[in-house]
């Protein structure tokens with residue numbers, strides 16, 4: 081397949097902030113690379129580290145977890161847990177033989193369409209640099 | 213094969229011009245679970261929906277995937293459509309091929325590949341979707357308003373006017389809150405009592421309002437539409453059913469103790485009304501200072517009362533009431549500056565007072581009948597220093613936040629001094645002057661023209677020198693030290709959450725922010741809701757503000773409460789956490805992580821492994837009324853027993869797996 085040489089990145093996005101921001105990027109017809117596949121979750125706090133490991137194990141070249149800015153989570157405290165959890169993620173990834181630079185947790189609000197575009201672009205470039 | 217139908221929308225040319233919808237349909241047909249796939253110009257239109265409904269019938273489809281615009285756009289539309297079809301409306305997934313594909317990519321080939329991936333993910337997920345049912349819970353058509361300041365009064369009146377029963381609960385013997393203590397109110401300078409006491413009377417006369425003064429919330433259980441609240445009715449020692457409020461007892465009581473309402477500037481008897489226009493206009497006995505209650509002697513009020521209302525053996529009583537909605541309006545207290553600012557004399561100088569003390573001094577029904585005098589010697593002050601931001605905007609000693617009303621009431625205080633004391637001088641030490649309200653800048657301007665001198669800088673020291681109180685600080689505009697020999701100093705101190713506010717929030721499961729104020733559900737879009745469904749907030753309890761903002765917020769939260777109480781039943785989202793009891797070990801890890809206190813550990817009957825004996829063991833239980841479906845608990849669960857309906861672990865994993873078929 082043609083896109084086999086292209087990295088595939090899974091992005092878990094919370095429904096209330098980042099998913100909304102991604103939709104807004106679309107409304108504004110912003111352009112970014114095709115490599116990201118978004119999985120909609122209610123909150124970034126819903127993302128189990130197990131999901132991330134599974135994505136890597138299946139062949140993901142990169143994984144992102146994106147949610148509301150700390151303090152703005154729709155469920156008030158959800159993303160504080162996310163933040164704490166993903167600080168430990170690096171070690172978990174290294175332990176599993178995965179380069180932690182392939183994992184990114186980012187806060188993108190529902191109005192930050194440009195930030196969504198820029199983040200996706202930046203992360204895609206970076207992962208491309210790391211190779212398949 | 214699971215008989216999944218895939219429907220691909222062109223969205224006019226919005227999708228079809230940027231990717232190959234026919235190719236997506238072909239690819240969809242090749243997915244093993246898919247038994248039917250079609251594309252159409254506008255799936256959300258009437259004929260588009262009919263096309264789907266017909267296909268469901270003709271092809272016997274059991275699960276539906278629609279590749280179209282964002283689910284945030286039309287998921288609800290298509291769910292409604294499915295209700296007409298016999299397929300459960302939750303056996304639907306949307307692949308977002310417009311906002312997150314056709315609109316954002318330029319390479320048709322790659323956009324098409326992505327669309328196929330998105331469809332594949334949706335098909336994989338929908339295989340694990342379960343039929344879900346929205347459930348309905350009944351609503352108790354009654355509101356509880358906690359706190360009888362102007363916020364609580366306004367909210368109670370609005371809800372009652374809409375035809376619902378309201379209990380207005382206040383822990384003091386009278387409603388009125390801080391506004392009842394104020395003299396005049398900026399920027400119009402109308403007398404505070406003249407505008408607030410009629411509202412207090414309206415409350416007491418309203419057929420839909422039950423006033424519960426001297427009461428406190430003891431415990432809260434239940435959830436939106438169905439709260440059970442235990443209320444402690446504190447002993448009043450006076451039978452209010454027969455008392456007429458004649459006032460004889462108050463005159464005869466021999467006790468003199470500090471009046472908290474007058475902020476220690478005068479004394480009151482042990483049997484007392486909070487202030488002359490108190491509502492209810494009936495006295496209570498303060499058991500801490502009553503001689504009869506403390507030592508058995510005295511009993512004068514019982515002897516003098518013509519109606520026999522006094523009962524020294526009165527006791528606290530607990531009652532349980534049910535409510536559908538709760539409004540929090542617990543207001544504020546002023547900071548204890550004495551323990552924060554040693555350099556201001558720490559309370560050793562009686563002529564250094566706070567803003568509410570000044571309000572009582574200048575108030576015609578206050579301890580001096582409105583004459584501004586020095587508490588130490590009763591003399592009229594000629595030079596007054598007003599210090600703003602004491603405890604506010606001071607990270608080191610006080611709070612980081614701005615108390616918002618002080619700039620304006622400092623100007624009001626200056627105006628009142630200049631007006632009442634001919635030849636007086638007023639110096640105001642300030643950091644900034646903030647006047648963002650209607651008529652506020654004009655009021656500040658006028659105060660300066662009246663002669664108030666604004667000095668930009670913090671006061672670093674306040675000390676006594678002879679008859680004077682010296683305020684020393686830096687004028688940061690001129691860059692030099694200034695000393696003012698004052699007769700009276702008014703500290704405009706920070707507002708802080710009311711005493712006991714943290715405990716009350718704990719009972720309700722509401723969060724507080726870093727400074728202790730009640731956390732709103734969303735700072736911009738849900739400013740009068742707490743994150744506990746059915747609990748709303750109004751007034752300063754959410755953060756410092758003035759009366760106009762307080763009243764506006766109170767009416768807003770009343771509107772929210774009315775909206776809830778107008779319903780007979782409430783629809784609840786079925787996408788909530790659910791526990792597989794057989795897998796739950798009862799470890800309780802999910803309980804503290806829930807922001808809504810929706811999870812409790814309960815004992816469930818079971819059989820002992822091996823022996824088969826009947827036993828009880830703990831297991832997590834989710835309260836469907838409280839759970840908002842965030843899924844935080846699912847990640848905390850070690851055994852995978854708790855899962856989120858609609859976003860189950862296996863649904864999400866299916867989506868991941870579908871990317872690498």
Ligand SMILES: Cc1cc2nc3c(=O)[nH]c(=O)nc-3n(C[C@H](O)[C@H](O)[C@H](O)COP(=O)(O)OP(=O)(O)OC[C@H]3O[C@@H](n4cnc5c(N)ncnc54)[C@H](O)[C@@H]3O)c2cc1C
Nearest residue numbers: 359361362363383389390397398543544567751752758759
């Ligand atoms: C010195 C000073 C001058 C001011 N001057 C002005 C002015 O001129 N104009 C203006 O617009 N604003 C002014 N303000 C601001 C004004 O006081 C507030 O905006 C307003 O009073 C807030 O009303 P509230 O109902 O939110 O709170 P509050 O008035 O504090 O009422 C809260 C009520 O809840 C009760 N309560 C608290 N906790 C509980 C509990 N757990 N259970 C039961 N009851 C409870 C309290 O006893 C109280 O009665 C001034 C403030 C100060 C300090």
Ligand code: FES
Nearest residue numbers: 094123147148153
């Ligand atoms: S809802 Fe966006 S991170 Fe919690």
